[in-house]
Amino acid sequence: xxxxxxxxxxxxxxxxxxxxxxxxxxxxxxxxxxxxxxxxxxxxxxxxxxxxxxxxxxxxxxxxxxxxxxxxxxxxxxxxxxxxxxxxxxxxxxxxxxxxxxxxxxxxxxxxxxxxxxxxxxxxxxxxxxxxxxxxxxxxxxxxxxxxxxxxxxxxxxxxxxxxxxxxxxxxxxxxxxxxxxxxxxxxxxxxxxxxxxxxxxxxxxxxxxxxxxxxxxxxxxxxxxxxxxxxxxxxxxxxxxxxxxxxxxxxxxxxxxxxxxxxxxxxxxxxxxxxxxxxxxxxxxxxxxxxxxxxxxxxxxxxxxxxxxxxxxxxx
Numbered sequence: 001x002x003x004x005x006x007x008x009x010x011x012x013x014x015x016x017x018x019x020x021x022x023x024x025x026x027x028x029x030x031x032x033x034x035x036x037x038x039x040x041x042x043x044x045x046x047x048x049x050x051x052x053x054x055x056x057x058x059x060x061x062x063x064x065x066x067x068x069x070x071x072x073x074x075x076x077x078x079x080x081x082x083x084x085x086x087x088x089x090x091x092x093x094x095x096x097x098x099x100x101x102x103x104x105x106x107x108x109x110x111x112x113x114x115x116x117x118x119x120x121x122x123x124x125x126x127x128x129x130x131x132x133x134x135x136x137x138x139x140x141x142x143x144x145x146x147x148x149x150x151x152x153x154x155x156x157x158x159x160x161x162x163x164x165x166x167x168x169x170x171x172x173x174x175x176x177x178x179x180x181x182x183x184x185x186x187x188x189x190x191x192x193x194x195x196x197x198x199x200x201x202x203x204x205x206x207x208x209x210x211x212x213x214x215x216x217x218x219x220x221x222x223x224x225x226x227x228x229x230x231x232x233x234x235x236x237x238x239x240x241x242x243x244x245x246x247x248x249x250x251x252x253x254x255x256x257x258x259x260x261x262x263x264x265x266x267x268x269x270x271x272x273x274x275x276x277x278x279x280x281x282x283x284x285x286x287x288x289x290x291x292x293x294x295x296x297x298x299x300x301x302x303x304x305x306x307x308x309x310x311x312x313x314x315x316x317x
Contacts, residue, residue, distance in 0.1 A: 004060050006049060010269075013042040050268055053218075055244035055253075059226055061218040062197050066272035068279070069129075070113035070156045071098060073196055076279040077286070078102030082111065085142060091171065094135030096127040096163070097207075099142040101151070105287055110146035112139045112207055113156030116197070129198075130163040133176035136206045140180050143187055152190040152290055155207040158197030160225065162206060177206040184209035185309065186302055190293040192286055194264070195219045195251075196271075211305050212289035213259075215251040216282070217266040221259070222249035259312060261289075 003011045017038045024031040053061070061067070074082050082102035086093040099112035116129035131139075139155075146153050162173055184191060184207075193210035199221035215221060226244035227237045254260040264285045267274035293301065 002065050004057075004064065006053075006057055006060075009045055010042065010049065013038060013045060017042060046268055050270075054241065055220075055247070055250050056226060056241040058218050058250050059198075059220050059244055061270045062220055064270060064272055065118075067197060068271055068275050069118065070115045070158050070196060072275075073156055073279065073282060074098075074102060074111050074113070076275075077104050077283055078111070085145075086138075088134040088137035088141055090137055091134040094127075094132050094138055095125055096129055096131040096159075097135030097139055099139060104154075104283060107287075107290065108151050110142055110151050110153045111156065112142055112153065113196075114159040114203070114207075116158060127163060129159045130161060131159065131203065131206070132163050132165075132168045133171045133173050136162070136173075136176040136180050139207050140176075140183055143184065143189075143191075147187050147189045150189060152192065152293070153187070154286060155191065155193045155210065157193060157195045157199045157204045157208055157221075159200055159203040160198050161200040162203035174202075177202045180206045181209055185306060188298045188302060190290065190296075190301060191305075192289045192293075194282060194286065195221055195260075196282070198225075200225050209305075209309070211293050211301065211308075212261045214262050214264055214285055214289065215254055215260045216264045216271060216278075217251055218270050219251060220244075220249040221251075221254050222247045 017035060020031050020035045020038055023029060024035065082100055084098060084100035088094070096114055097112070098115045099110065102109060102111050114129040114131060115126050117123035117126040143153055162168070162177060191210040193208050193213045195204070195213075195215045197219055198204075199208065199215075199219060201223055204221065224247070226240040226247060226249075229243040229247060230237050230239040233239070233243065248257065251260065251263045255263055262285065264281055266281075267277050271278035296304070
């Protein structure tokens, strides 16, 4: 297990507990009470830390190296039924954007999401989860296929942003994202979007227009990352914590502003502490959203989605 800076008190107590248990095994000394005291203090410390996280600490948790990524979510949600589909039929297959058909609780879904990779080599292969225009065009192709066959769409969002390179701009990065937003608003099949990690800028919005938008508890969703915001406003990354607070990017902030529909709770410490529970909870929230949407007519579905997004940004003084 890797630990973030604010988790170091937890690491110290876990190390103490390990040593206590080893002493108990290797000697005849009864350390039961000592171990129980450490366990109690460990639980209290975890609750104290994780129940009072700052916005920046939640950003750090969303990027935790042990946190489950999109493909791991899909594998566990579909339980071996996932069939990946490739290519945008125009340029090439974007490895940062994955998608395909799979079944959750016997119901077929088109699952689409950004994949970061779990080590350096895989992150380079996946371009760190930053999709190019062909990635968004692949996502749209799969959504239109789902619409054609009446299959609901699930999108899993985890990206630091769309790829900002020159070649991406040459191939129409902005147009590809705008086209996706335009088409998703009027897609004639249910769309459930889940933010499972980072939800940054247009890169997230390109697959983030949904009838139900859900955020896992320790994720963030914003027009810009705290570091980039800090570098623009203060010409330095040193103010990223202040920027994170000002951006109101946490799941609680997004729910309060009515920009997302629900928050998916995570195990104490984050999804990486108990992946099985995290996957099961995500599955339950996806199916709950699906059952709320499945009986709506196409006209009702599209009208409700359009109305939902038209209301965003309304302010009454």
